[in-house]
Every structure is written in structure tokens, then in C-alpha cells.
Amino acid sequence: MYHYQLGISASEHDHFVIQSDQTNLLQSSAWAKIKDNWGNERVGFYQEDQLVGVASILIQPLPLGFSMLYIPRGPIMDYQNQDLVTFVIRSLKKIAKQHKALFVKFDPSLFLSNQMIGQEKTEASDVEAVITALTKQGVEWTGPTKDMAENIQPRFQANIHKEFFTEQNLSKSTRQAIRTARNKRIQVQFGGTELLDDFASLMKKTEARKSIHLRGRDYYEKLLTTYQGQSYITLSTLDLEARKTSLVQDLEKNQAEAEKFTEKTKPGKIENNQKEKERLEEELQFLEEHLQAGLRTVPLSGTLTLEFGGTSENVYAGMDEEFRRYQPAILTWYETAQHAFDRGASWQNMGGIENSLDGGLYHFKSKFNPIIEEFVGEFNLPTNFLYPLVNKAYKIRKKLRSK
Known part of the structure; x- marks a missing residue:
């Protein structure tokens, strides 16, 4: 039997996240302290007495007493366990109703692909099955978005x-x-x-x-x-000052070299010496201007x-x-x-x-x-009949803010 518990301790939550292969900063309990303009709810999902999933949920107040729930890079759980995933989705719906949430947005730490620079991309076929399983439960996948501004968290990251x-x-x-x-x-x-x-x-x-x-x-x-x-x-x-001293020494060496040139000196060597002198003098002038400004x-x-x-x-x-x-x-x-x-x-x-x-x-x-890692992206779990209208307004607002 599965059950969930609200308000689990930060230590229990963080221990589970750290032991998971989905470990990430945004699901650390402390991240909610950074986002203190949102509310927060830590929930643990249990099978009998064993913790099998967690989610640190951020709660964004909306007009008229409504809210939106957001789980950044979570929930943390085994997405191949269909019974567990089904239970978590049902539980999120119940939690959403407690907070008068119009929808729950989450973007789990799952990858569609990863690619080392200069090498072939590796596709994650098992994630496609996760998407299919979630959509069967009424969860909407926002898909492989094209613009960074379309998602709260970047869908592609360099790791x-x-x-x-x-x-x-x-x-x-x-x-x-x-x-x-x-x-x-x-x-x-x-x-x-x-x-x-x-x-x-x-x-x-x-x-x-x-x-x-x-x-x-x-x-x-x-x-x-x-x-x-x-x-x-x-x-x-x-x-x-230290950089200036070094440049003055380099300029003295440059001048000493120039003084040794004769008619037999190759033109290319003379030209390189002159270019080096100009570069050194230009940088010295650059530094002097900043030193004169008191830096x-x-x-x-x-x-x-x-x-x-x-x-x-x-x-x-x-x-x-x-x-x-x-x-x-x-x-x-x-x-x-x-x-x-x-x-x-x-x-x-x-x-x-x-x-x-x-x-x-x-x-x-x-x-x-x-390694270029492509996240699966965002999912929306509708929990109120007003969701279509609110989601449309949310997209418009996000697009305007990105400009």
C-alpha cells in the first residue's frame, strides 16, 4: 500500500534526493528558502514504511485565492514504476485541491538525450515510455520546446x-x-x-x-x-600596478632587441618587434588610464x-x-x-x-x-476547470516577460 505524508523533515527529504540518481539542487529542501516569495510543501511518498519518492513543491499564489504548484526538477521517484507514478499523480491532485491550485507544473530530472561535444547523440528511449504513461493519466507534456524562454528551467544544459x-x-x-x-x-x-x-x-x-x-x-x-x-x-x-611593471619590463626587452637590429635583420623580425612594441604601449596606456582613475x-x-x-x-x-x-x-x-x-x-x-x-x-x-543534456521538459497536471484559460494567460505572460 502506498501513502503520502506532508511536511516530512528536511533531512529525510534531502537524504532521499541525494541517494537518488536524479539528485539536483532545485529539489534540495534549502531551495525553498531561496524562493521564499513562494509557499512550500515537502511531501514524502511511502510504500508501507519505506520512502519511495519525494517532492519539494513551490506554491505560487494567484488572484482570487487560487494558486499554482510547481515542482522544479521533480518529483524524485522511479518513473519506471507505473504503480508508484499513478499514486504520485493522484496524490498531487489531492494536494493541489488543498491549496486551491489550478494546476501542478513539474519538470523532472529526466533526459531525452545527451551528447558529448563532437560525438553522436544518445537517445533515452525509456523516457518516451514515461511521457506516454503520464499523458494517459491526464498530464499534459509541453513537448520539445524550441525557445529557452518557453520553460521555467532550461531544457538544455551544459554539464x-x-x-x-x-x-x-x-x-x-x-x-x-x-x-x-x-x-x-x-x-x-x-x-x-x-x-x-x-x-x-x-x-x-x-x-x-x-x-x-x-x-x-x-x-x-x-x-x-x-x-x-x-x-x-x-x-x-x-x-x-603589477601588470604595468611586467609590461614595462617587456617593453625594455623589446627596445633592447630593436637596438640589435642591423641591415641584415630580416624585415619580418623587425615588423614583429614593432607590432609587439605597439601592443605593449597600447596596453600600458590602457592601464595608466585606470590607474589615474584611482584603481x-x-x-x-x-x-x-x-x-x-x-x-x-x-x-x-x-x-x-x-x-x-x-x-x-x-x-x-x-x-x-x-x-x-x-x-x-x-x-x-x-x-x-x-x-x-x-x-x-x-x-x-x-x-x-x-555533455549537452536535454531534459524532458515540463508537464502540466490540470486540477481545476479554469486551467485552460489560466494556462493560456500564463503562456502569454511568460512570452511577454521574455522579451
Whole structure:
């Protein structure tokens, strides 16, 4: 016999999620504390006395006392067990009625396909059976959506797995970018709230550059404190004085080389020397302008990472575009992933990418040899006769907000 229980403990819930092959940050009990503008209900599904499924449900209030229930990357259960799936769906309907929910939306951590960059795609045939079984119970599948904005969570993500991640396995151009950043004396550090001001400033610059609305310092602080001990900021910085000193030394070497040129010196060598001199002088001028403005050590790029149950999520990243020449983002993301694996993570999710697998997010994240994972997407479980009208309004609102 199956039964469900509301309000199970955070420890019981999290233990089950971590032991599952569907482990993910969004089903950790602490995620509801981040989304504290939603309500939350933790439910456990039992077979006799054994816990066989869980769901951390977010509850979004709607007008007229109604609500919408959302289970991000859940429920966590064995989707091949038809009896269990049937029971969970029936239970969600009952829970929805308690909260006057018009529908339940969920997007389980199941994959339609996965693909290593440069290799053939692997299809997951068993997930098709899950879709069929759910639709027979009146659940609507939103299908293989084409646009990132059509789903709450990205349907495609770039996930680096520890066993495939080494600097040597990266492409030649990516390795060169990492060397360039290191050679230009970029320093990378890991920390927590003490790095928040610099990280938040980078996010503001990213927000302005991309003309998008991002979170503020308080939200980033909430992430770090809620997942205390399971979170970190990776920050790359540049000491302008140190870099200037290095450039002056390089310029002196360049001039010393030029003084040794004779009539027999090959024109190509002279030309290369002159180009190097111009590059050094241009960068020195760039640095001097910032030093004159009172800057000394500047943040260039940063990421914010959360960990849960052996997984790692790069949830936010920002960069100062003015210092793009130093290749800070590639070094920062590389060091972020390496730090995650050093701390015991088995994989690090770099976040969503365009569904078309062609765009800025895809091309940047593909530099790190990720596995491109295609989630099954969203399901809607109607629980009120008003659902068709509300769902139509929901789609229109989401489309407008994505513009």
C-alpha cells in the first residue's frame, strides 16, 4: 500500500534526493528558502514504511485565492514504476485541491538525450515510455520546446563531468586562452560573502551590457548564507600596478632587441618587434588610464556556485567587458569547475544553453567539453476547470516577460 505524508523533515527529504540518481539542487529542501516569495510543501511518498519518492513543491499564489504548484526538477521517484507514478499523480491532485491550485507544473530530472561535444547523440528511449504513461493519466507534456524562454528551467544544459575534465583535453584555443590569462597575471581566488561586493559589481556590469535584469547583492548573499559551506564565489582579479611593471619590463626587452637590429635583420623580425612594441604601449596606456582613475586591483570575472549531494551548479556569472582582452571568463569558469571537482563534486552544471545548440551561451560553454543534456521538459497536471484559460494567460505572460 502506498501513502503520502506532508511536511516530512528536511533531512529525510534531502537524504532521499541525494541517494537518488536524479539528485539536483532545485529539489534540495534549502531551495525553498531561496524562493521564499513562494509557499512550500515537502511531501514524502511511502510504500508501507519505506520512502519511495519525494517532492519539494513551490506554491505560487494567484488572484482570487487560487494558486499554482510547481515542482522544479521533480518529483524524485522511479518513473519506471507505473504503480508508484499513478499514486504520485493522484496524490498531487489531492494536494493541489488543498491549496486551491489550478494546476501542478513539474519538470523532472529526466533526459531525452545527451551528447558529448563532437560525438553522436544518445537517445533515452525509456523516457518516451514515461511521457506516454503520464499523458494517459491526464498530464499534459509541453513537448520539445524550441525557445529557452518557453520553460521555467532550461531544457538544455551544459554539464561538465569530472571523468572527462582535464586541461589537456580542452581545445587548443581554450588552453591558449587560459595561458593568456595566466600570463597576464590574473589571480583567481575562492571565497564567500567577503567577495560579494566585487561579484555584485560584475553582475551589474553584465546586466548593463546585456540589457537584462539580474538579481542584486542581497539575493547573492542569500544564496551563500542559505547554502553555507556548500557555496563559493570564484573571482578573478588583476593587480594593475603589477601588470604595468611586467609590461614595462617587456617593453625594455623589446627596445633592447630593436637596438640589435642591423641591415641584415630580416624585415619580418623587425615588423614583429614593432607590432609587439605597439601592443605593449597600447596596453600600458590602457592601464595608466585606470590607474589615474584611482584603481589598483580590479575584479574582472566571477561565478557563484552552489553544491548539493555531490553536484555543483554554476548559478551566476559576470564579467567586466572592458577587460575582455585578458580572457578572464574562460580562466574563471575553468577554475570554478576544477575547484568543484577538488571539493568532491562528480559533475558541475554550467547552466542552460540555447535549445538550437547555436548561440552565445552554447559556443562559450562548449569550450569546456561538457555533455549537452536535454531534459524532458515540463508537464502540466490540470486540477481545476479554469486551467485552460489560466494556462493560456500564463503562456502569454511568460512570452511577454521574455522579451
